[in-house]
Amino acid sequence: MEQVIRRSDLELILSGAAALQTREISAGAIEELKGDEFPVSVVYELADSLLIPREHVDSYLQARFPSLEM
Secondary structure, rough: OOOOOOOOHHHHHHHHHHHHHHHHHHHHHHHHEEEEOOHHHHHHHHHHOOOOOOOOHHHHHHHHHHOOOO
């Protein structure tokens, strides 16, 4: 018998899997960068390459790094 997943767990599973995939891909891209500090434009470029909307990047930056001026 095939395992079943509850509707209430679908979002958690899919968003978690997507986060793992994105982490894997972004880790490879970050590894190629030289230096320890980068302008925010580099964040946007990497996000664009991962198909992460700028609005999501801005929302996260505001929540996690409120001292950054956007």
